[in-house]
Amino acid sequence: MASNSHDSRVRKYFVLGFGVAIAAGLVLGIYLPANAGTAPAWLVFPVLLVLMGGVMLAGLPWWRALDDVQRQGQTHSWYWGSMLAGLCVIMWLIATTGRHSDMSLGAAYLFIAQGIGFALVWTIWRLRGRGASE
Known part of the structure; x- marks a missing residue:
């Protein structure tokens, strides 16, 4: 197998993106305060957003190296999985901690944010005319 094959490029970019994500997690674990209130949120939040953006950018070469079938498999797996x-996690948290617990509400807020993010990205995708041609 040639070192520049499609599969080797996909693997290389996957390792790169995954490595950046692990490095970001280590940086957060070392430098981010473990308890709320020890650092101002107005300072911590932008730093986290920049770090998250770096992780997302590190995954772009991998995404671009995928062919259409692999992309469809990834999007299908991510959506349904x-x-x-x-x-299931939200239902478990509600069943075990109650619907007004901090855990249940936090999970619900995350799920709502995911839905909003999905709607925004889908709307942009649709307005760019992708839906009709794909």
Whole structure:
């Protein structure tokens, strides 16, 4: 197998993106305060957003190296797999901690934010005319 094959490029970019995500997690674990109130949120939040953006950018070469079938598999798996798993976690938290617990509300807020993010990205995708041609 040639070192520049499609599969080797996909693997290389996957390792790169995953490595950046692990490095970001380590940086957060070392430098981010473990308790709320020890650092101002107005300072911590932008730093976290920049770090998250770096992780997302590190995954772009991998995404671009995928062919259409692989992309469809990834989007299908992420949508159905993550939605099902997220709903199961929310239902478990509600059943074990109650619907007004901090855990249940936090999970619900995360799920709502995911829905809003999905709607925004889908709307942009649709307005760019992608839906009709794909």
